[in-house]
Amino acid sequence: MLDVQGLGIRFGGNQAVQDVTASIPAGQITAIIGPNGAGKSTFFNLISGFYQPTSGKIVFLGEDITPLKTHQVVARGIARTFQTTTIYRELSVLENAMIGHRVRTKAGLLDALLRTGREKRDDQESRAGAMRALERVGLATQANRPAGALTQEGQKRVGIAMALSSDPKLLLLDEPAAGMNPEETVNLMALIRELVAGGLTIALVEHKMSLVMGLADQILVLHHGQKISQGTPGEVSRDPAVIEAYLGSHAHGGQMGQSTQGADHA
Numbered sequence: 001m002l003d004v005q006g007l008g009i010r011f012g013g014n015q016a017v018q019d020v021t022a023s024i025p026a027g028q029i030t031a032i033i034g035p036n037g038a039g040k041s042t043f044f045n046l047i048s049g050f051y052q053p054t055s056g057k058i059v060f061l062g063e064d065i066t067p068l069k070t071h072q073v074v075a076r077g078i079a080r081t082f083q084t085t086t087i088y089r090e091l092s093v094l095e096n097a098m099i100g101h102r103v104r105t106k107a108g109l110l111d112a113l114l115r116t117g118r119e120k121r122d123d124q125e126s127r128a129g130a131m132r133a134l135e136r137v138g139l140a141t142q143a144n145r146p147a148g149a150l151t152q153e154g155q156k157r158v159g160i161a162m163a164l165s166s167d168p169k170l171l172l173l174d175e176p177a178a179g180m181n182p183e184e185t186v187n188l189m190a191l192i193r194e195l196v197a198g199g200l201t202i203a204l205v206e207h208k209m210s211l212v213m214g215l216a217d218q219i220l221v222l223h224h225g226q227k228i229s230q231g232t233p234g235e236v237s238r239d240p241a242v243i244e245a246y247l248g249s250h251a252h253g254g255q256m257g258q259s260t261q262g263a264d265h266a
């Protein structure tokens with residue numbers, strides 16, 4: 001579904017992502033792991049058009065999307081969540097999901113202010129799109145509650161619904177299990193499996209290794225911005241380069257101690 005070739009970005013003297021060639025196959029769950037500062041979030045920011053790469057190419061469904069802006073990337077079918085998803089606590093669950101949908105609709109601010117015909121049509125479309133997204137994450141019955149009244153898990157689902165309401169083909173989840181307890185993490189894993197069974201392709205960045213090992217069809221390992229391994233969970237966890245990176249990072253106070261199975265709380 002998505003191929004990156006020689007992808008790289010430099011911030012001043014810091015090569016945050018370097019010469020990464022990798023693919024995200026359709027209909028699967030791909031996990032991107034690596035120590036703190038390995039370049040995982042930056043990799044997502046490149047794919048989703050938040051950052052422009054300084055080298056390399058991003059090809060999505062056969063189209064070179066490298067120069068596209070975020071809203072154009074969303075329109076092609078790639079949506080993402082954020083490490084700390086911003087939900088609007090005082091707005092309803094439905095209104096939050098509608099915000100995600102609006103990035104695809106054509107009415108601009110002027111249409112919204114003047115309540116033009118297009119704005120009204122788009123509003124109905126947004127409502128319908130947002131409701132479909134809420135159904136997919138199991139929140140349809142909570143649509144009219146203020147988002148801030150939901151549990152931590154519920155709020156995470158709102159964040160996922162916001163991304164889903166643009167009806168993506170590829171969904172990027174940035175640390176979806178952060179701050180979740182073991183039970184919530186298991187529920188989240190079930191939701192991710194359901195979404196993939198429904199035809200979605202998912203790539204996720206996650207530190208909780210129980211989630212990664214239990215969910216991923218394939219894992220891409222980054223270290224110092226470079227790809228050091230790619231394969232099934234079994235292949236990657238046996239790869240000496242990965243073990244070395246994790247142990248080295250742990251010795252230097254990184255979070256890779258969480259890399260060993262069962263070492264996290266999930």
Ligand SMILES: Nc1ncnc2c1ncn2[C@@H]1O[C@H](COP(=O)(O)OP(=O)(O)OP(=O)(O)O)[C@@H](O)[C@H]1O
Nearest residue numbers: 011014015016034035036037038039040041042043
């Ligand atoms: N906008 C930016 N400007 C300058 N440097 C940046 C920027 N974004 C990321 N970096 C640098 O790029 C490197 C990779 O950071 P990134 O956040 O992608 O790592 P990560 O693997 O997601 O880490 P973590 O697991 O801690 O979230 C780091 O050295 C970081 O300081």
